Amino acid sequence: MPRSDALRNRAKVLAAAEAVLAEQGLTARMDAIAARAGVGVGTVYRHFATKEALWQAIVEARVDALLAEAERLRAEADPATAFFTFFGRIVADAAAKKAYTDGLRDAGIDVKDGQGRQIAAMRAAITGLLTRAQAVGAVRGDVALPEVLALLRGASLAAETGDFPPIALEVIVTGLRAGAG
Amino acid sequence: MPRSDALRNRAKVLAAAEAVLAEQGLTARMDAIAARAGVGVGTVYRHFATKEALWQAIVEARVDALLAEAERLRAEADPATAFFTFFGRIVADAAAKKAYTDGLRDAGIDVKDGQGRQIAAMRAAITGLLTRAQAVGAVRGDVALPEVLALLRGASLAAETGDFPPIALEVIVTGLRAGAG
DNA sequence: CACTATACGGAATCTCGATTCCGCTTGCTC
DNA sequence: GAGCAAGCGGAATCGAGATTCCGTATAGTG
Numbered sequence: 001m002p003r004s005d006a007l008r009n010r011a012k013v014l015a016a017a018e019a020v021l022a023e024q025g026l027t028a029r030m031d032a033i034a035a036r037a038g039v040g041v042g043t044v045y046r047h048f049a050t051k052e053a054l055w056q057a058i059v060e061a062r063v064d065a066l067l068a069e070a071e072r073l074r075a076e077a078d079p080a081t082a083f084f085t086f087f088g089r090i091v092a093d094a095a096a097k098k099a100y101t102d103g104l105r106d107a108g109i110d111v112k113d114g115q116g117r118q119i120a121a122m123r124a125a126i127t128g129l130l131t132r133a134q135a136v137g138a139v140r141g142d143v144a145l146p147e148v149l150a151l152l153r154g155a156s157l158a159a160e161t162g163d164f165p166p167i168a169l170e171v172i173v174t175g176l177r178a179g180a181g
Numbered sequence: 182m183p184r185s186d187a188l189r190n191r192a193k194v195l196a197a198a199e200a201v202l203a204e205q206g207l208t209a210r211m212d213a214i215a216a217r218a219g220v221g222v223g224t225v226y227r228h229f230a231t232k233e234a235l236w237q238a239i240v241e242a243r244v245d246a247l248l249a250e251a252e253r254l255r256a257e258a259d260p261a262t263a264f265f266t267f268f269g270r271i272v273a274d275a276a277a278k279k280a281y282t283d284g285l286r287d288a289g290i291d292v293k294d295g296q297g298r299q300i301a302a303m304r305a306a307i308t309g310l311l312t313r314a315q316a317v318g319a320v321r322g323d324v325a326l327p328e329v330l331a332l333l334r335g336a337s338l339a340a341e342t343g344d345f346p347p348i349a350l351e352v353i354v355t356g357l358r359a360g361a362g
Numbered sequence: 363c364a365c366t367a368t369a370c371g372g373a374a375t376c377t378c379g380a381t382t383c384c385g386c387t388t389g390c391t392c
Numbered sequence: 393g394a395g396c397a398a399g400c401g402g403a404a405t406c407g408a409g410a411t412t413c414c415g416t417a418t419a420g421t422g
Contacts, residue, residue, distance in 0.1 A: 175351075211380060369417080392394095
């Protein structure tokens with residue numbers, strides 16, 4: 001079993017990294033994270049072999065949180081509400097945590113291994129919510145997963161890199177609804 | 182006056198840089214550009230003091246092309262066509278030329294000096310097309326420049342980082358039209 | 363409380379790509 | 393076609409940051 005201080009430090013590093021990455025994105029420096037955690041760089045590396053590993057740990061946690069949210073929304077009575085709430089949640093999440101979406105494409109951090117399962121789960125979750133919403137005529141029938149993902153990616157990236165006004169989001173939502181029922 | 186070969190090389194570098202940056206984005210290496218141009222790195226630097234300068238030269242040219250397009254569209258009889266054509270053109274442009282949008286935010290390359298005028302011109306052009314489209318009831322009245330820019334940025338970034346299906350674009354267009362007239 | 367196996371801090375090292383430098387070429391002038 | 397300034401190629405230099413290393417500190421154990 002790990003020493004108690006090691007456990008404590010691991011948590012501190014994770015929290016610091018989450019905060020720093022949220023505000024600075026991928027360019028955040030390792031020493032900045034270490035400093036924020038009140039720890040030496042060496043310690044950061046003892047817990048996470050590389051910057052990418054640390055990054056992945058955080059993104060994974062984030063995605064898990066979103067998946068949990070999706071799970072919760074499956075219980076929602078109104079499919080339209082469920083779908084659009086999830087859509088908005090992802091965008092809001094991206095706005096708050098910089099470079100969240102970056103992680104999925106930028107050099108270095110590729111979609112791989114363990115994350116593969118998460119990606120699959122996320123796609124499944126979105127497809128589920130989408131299908132239900134379309135079934136009740138709340139979303140136009142000619143959009144499928146690729147379109148939703150593209151819109152999600154776009155809105156998230158926009159939110160990360162600057163302002164994404166509520167009305168802009170509403171335009172997309174309206175567009176998705178239009179002529180559906 | 183510059184020597185003839187210098188002129189020739191400058192053009193070669195510019196073309197190579199455009200191509201390389203289009204496919205690799207900001208992370209493209211200077212030697213890759215030099216190699217593509219069939220020239221030594223030193224030559225690249227003699228013509229463009231820094232990577233950023235080279236980058237700016239290219240982006241500026243691109244923006245000028247878009248501005249020219251906007252100018253042309255001002256003559257278009259149907260304001261709706263003019264506005265949506267321009268919107269689509271920008272997104273298509275971004276899809277073809279990677280990291281085009283990046284340039285406007287990523288570290289290093291900041292919006293400054295000379296580009297400032299271009300930015301202003303672009304905002305003016307979009308505002309003009311938007312206002313006209315709204316005047317004839319082709320675009321909902323509650324969206325303004327910030328919303329359009331956010332949507333444009335999102336769609337462009339999405340197109341740059343992956344696929345942006347036609348239907349996704351149509352969703353946005355529909356959303357902009359909805360309930361306008 | 364002594365003893366270690368674990369952890370720690372953070373300076374030193376390594377890596378990678380931008381930028382500089384300089385001896386060699388080549389276009390242009392007379 | 394000789395002279396030379398403008399250009400060129402590309403190896404060497406720099407800088408920024410990630411990663412490693414190792415002497416020191418400390419939790420856990422008897």
